[in-house]
Amino acid sequence: MTASATHAALPEAPKLDGRALIVMLLLPITAVNLIGFILPVVNLAMISFMEVRSTGAMTGNWSFAKWQLVVTDPFYWELLWNSVRTSLTITLLTLLVSYPVALYLHRSSGMWRSILLVMVISPLLLSAVVRTYGWIAILSDRGLINNGLMALGFDGPLRLMFNLTGVVIGLTEILMPYMILALLAGFGKLDSRVEEAAATLGASPFRVFWRVVLPLSLPGIALGSLLTFVLAVSSFITPKLLGGGRVFLLATEVYDQAIVTLDWPLAATLSIIVLVVFGVALTIYSRVLKSLG
Amino acid sequence: MIHHASTATNIAAPLGNEAKPGHGFLSLQGLSKRYSEFVAVDAVDLDVNQGEFVSLLGPSGCGKTTTLRMIAGLVQASGGRIVVAGRDLTAIPPFRRDMGLVFQSYALFPHMSVAGNIAFGLEMRGLSRSEISNRVTEAIALVRLEGRENRRPSELSGGQQQRVALARALVIRPSILLLDEPLSNLDAKLRDEMRTEIRDIQRRLGTTAIFVTHDQDEALTMSDRVVVMNHGRIEQTGTPEDLYERPRTPFVASFVGRTNRFSGTALGRSVKLGDTLVHSATEANGPADVMIRPHRITISTGSAAASGGQNTLSGIVRRMTYAGNLLQYDVLAGDLTFQVEEATLGSGRALAPGTTVTLSWSAQDTLVFEAKP
Ligand SMILES: Nc1ncnc2c1ncn2[C@@H]1O[C@H](COP(=O)(O)OP(=O)(O)OP(=O)(O)O)[C@@H](O)[C@H]1O
Ligand SMILES: [Mg+2]
Numbered sequence A: 001m002t003a004s005a006t007h008a009a010l011p012e013a014p015k016l017d018g019r020a021l022i023v024m025l026l027l028p029i030t031a032v033n034l035i036g037f038i039l040p041v042v043n044l045a046m047i048s049f050m051e052v053r054s055t056g057a058m059t060g061n062w063s064f065a066k067w068q069l070v071v072t073d074p075f076y077w078e079l080l081w082n083s084v085r086t087s088l089t090i091t092l093l094t095l096l097v098s099y100p101v102a103l104y105l106h107r108s109s110g111m112w113r114s115i116l117l118v119m120v121i122s123p124l125l126l127s128a129v130v131r132t133y134g135w136i137a138i139l140s141d142r143g144l145i146n147n148g149l150m151a152l153g154f155d156g157p158l159r160l161m162f163n164l165t166g167v168v169i170g171l172t173e174i175l176m177p178y179m180i181l182a183l184l185a186g187f188g189k190l191d192s193r194v195e196e197a198a199a200t201l202g203a204s205p206f207r208v209f210w211r212v213v214l215p216l217s218l219p220g221i222a223l224g225s226l227l228t229f230v231l232a233v234s235s236f237i238t239p240k241l242l243g244g245g246r247v248f249l250l251a252t253e254v255y256d257q258a259i260v261t262l263d264w265p266l267a268a269t270l271s272i273i274v275l276v277v278f279g280v281a282l283t284i285y286s287r288v289l290k291s292l293g
Numbered sequence B: 001m002i003h004h005a006s007t008a009t010n011i012a013a014p015l016g017n018e019a020k021p022g023h024g025f026l027s028l029q030g031l032s033k034r035y036s037e038f039v040a041v042d043a044v045d046l047d048v049n050q051g052e053f054v055s056l057l058g059p060s061g062c063g064k065t066t067t068l069r070m071i072a073g074l075v076q077a078s079g080g081r082i083v084v085a086g087r088d089l090t091a092i093p094p095f096r097r098d099m100g101l102v103f104q105s106y107a108l109f110p111h112m113s114v115a116g117n118i119a120f121g122l123e124m125r126g127l128s129r130s131e132i133s134n135r136v137t138e139a140i141a142l143v144r145l146e147g148r149e150n151r152r153p154s155e156l157s158g159g160q161q162q163r164v165a166l167a168r169a170l171v172i173r174p175s176i177l178l179l180d181e182p183l184s185n186l187d188a189k190l191r192d193e194m195r196t197e198i199r200d201i202q203r204r205l206g207t208t209a210i211f212v213t214h215d216q217d218e219a220l221t222m223s224d225r226v227v228v229m230n231h232g233r234i235e236q237t238g239t240p241e242d243l244y245e246r247p248r249t250p251f252v253a254s255f256v257g258r259t260n261r262f263s264g265t266a267l268g269r270s271v272k273l274g275d276t277l278v279h280s281a282t283e284a285n286g287p288a289d290v291m292i293r294p295h296r297i298t299i300s301t302g303s304a305a306a307s308g309g310q311n312t313l314s315g316i317v318r319r320m321t322y323a324g325n326l327l328q329y330d331v332l333a334g335d336l337t338f339q340v341e342e343a344t345l346g347s348g349r350a351l352a353p354g355t356t357v358t359l360s361w362s363a364q365d366t367l368v369f370e371a372k373p
Helices: A002-012 A018-045 A065-072 A074-107 A111-123 A128-139 A144-151 A165-186 A192-200 A207-217 A216-232 A237-243 A249-258 A263-293 B002-008 B062-073 B114-124 B128-144 B158-170 B188-205 B216-224 B240-245 B250-255
Strands: A050-052 A058-062 B028-034 B039-046 B054-058 B079-086 B099-101 B176-180 B208-213 B225-230 B235-237 B260-273 B278-292 B296-298 B311-322 B325-333 B334-345 B358-361 B367-370
Touching: A018 A263, A018 B367, A050 A237, A050 B099, A050 B296, A065 A074, A065 A263, A074 A111, A074 A165, A074 A216, A074 A249, A074 A263, A111 A165, A111 B325, A128 A144, A128 A165, A165 A237, A165 B188, A192 A207, A192 B099, A207 A216, A216 A249, A237 A249, A249 A263, A263 B176, A263 B278, B028 B062, B039 B079, B039 B225, B039 B235, B054 B062, B054 B250, B062 B099, B062 B208, B099 B158, B114 B128, B114 B158, B128 B158, B158 B176, B158 B188, B188 B216, B208 B216, B208 B240, B216 B240, B225 B240, B235 B250, B250 B278, B250 B367, B260 B334, B260 B367, B278 B311, B296 B334, B311 B334, B325 B358
Parallel strands: B054 B208, B054 B225, B099 B176, B176 B208
Antiparallel strands: A050 A058, B028 B039, B028 B079, B225 B235, B260 B278, B278 B367, B296 B358, B311 B325, B311 B358, B325 B334
16 A cells, blocks of 8 residues: 555656756856865965975974065065066056957958957967967077067167066967957947947047947956956966066966975965955956946 | 029928939939949939938838948948038048938947937037037937936837937937838837827928838838839839829839739720720730739629729629728639728628629729830
């Protein structure tokens, strides 16, 4: 009797309500984020509070030493300021050179647009290391530019490498594809009809750009700038190679402390500071988006 | 001299008078647009008086929008001239043409408020703040959008957006108002309302207007004159009555209003349609297209002799459709099927299929077009 009763109830059992389904669908990404992002960050934060010997061996005791050092030593404040300022400069330059390209791409269509898109994306198929060496070949004392300039009778090589100039030039080019793609993604509200409407209402091409095109592309500019800034702050290969050890940025310092000096707690502390910078950038971005409506 | 006197009084003059060729307030002279091999607009000549409301009517792809965009300067003409008030505008860029364009998609500035949208054209003209604010208030009242000045376009209904677009184009007091199917995104009831509203506003301001539509009702009810286009060419230009009563081509006859269409052989003032001979009021000979408007045919149950029309045929009702204001019949008379429309009078007379009936219509309602060889 009891057996047959349970049997009859079975077909209704596997029904899932909407909420359970959502939880199940979100489970994999939650797990990936937890294991791949949250746990490492927590781990990183813990390492930053560990005591370390000069050999790099950790004693297992807790310590505020690295945080104290970072907060009190003006070197690290300068490092932070340097990183932020350089990244902002790179972001601005990338925006200036990418914006016309993105606008042109947005307005082109058909085969031509596909070709242009492939041209924009194709640099991403090469590693940043290779592209940086490309820039070395162009910017070095015996590189393309200096050879050209000297052939024209210019005396002495122009110092384009192993300084901030080289880092800025290299990173600007390397980050351009990201900026262009982000700008394109944010150009959704840009509509040629709206530009035409402005023209028929008496706006010259310059005023159409200033009053219509630019305001409508602000979401794209905000998105592209955020992405480029974050990538600039966290890049270390290009600054290391093109900076030649003379350009000190947060990301290169993290690399040096972790790989060369083997001071993991200091590297972890600096990494957390980089994360805080990202947090601030993200906050500013969402504020800007909100004000754009 | 005489011509100048007449243009000066044009606003007061009865509308619907055709301007002399080449002398309209707006004059299109051999206007053409080619896209590589394809001719989108083919040598269009049109003259529009000041204050006149002219519709461009035609099927999809016939070049209405292209013509309008050439007038606005958004499309470069491949040939011909655009002259407004005696000034050749063909090579002038759109922002110096002083035309108000209402787009089918409205094309409002999404980042500006209703008031900001309307003020834009005035700001471009460098008007003072107080003047701008006065005229914006006036324009908002004109299109009855009071209280919505600070809304964004995305917060408005389709009809309201359409009115903002209209106000934005009108507030600059353009020399010519261009409207590209501005009503096609609205529902039927709102569309009717907006028709009257647009026409009222245009009359009150005395604005010259070119209205693009593919809807023949819209064109007939709103316009002083209608230009029927097909394949980039003008088929016929005339008052709504001209087009409906005196279509010059079979295309116009079938595009403007509904028709029965037959082919037959014209013999002077009559046409042979198969075995049936019908009378017409025009002289024609040889192969011909014949059209008769369904609502010009009277349907009765009396015998053929009792009918007053000059054409009488007897037939059998094959189908009856009730359409509210109309009863639509398919009637088989001999080997021809006629569509007949009769206004419903509320008396409830509807003829059932199978009823024997008499169809009659006057000779002048038989439109005959000699078939082009
Ligand atoms: N940029 C272009 N390149 C090539 N052909 C075009 C272009 N613009 C329009 N055409 C063609 O020109 C013809 C006329 O187009 P137009 O937009 O003027 O038609 P329309 O009468 O406004 O039609 P609809 O009622 O569908 O809006 C169409 O066949 C269209 O395909
Ligand atoms: Mg069109």
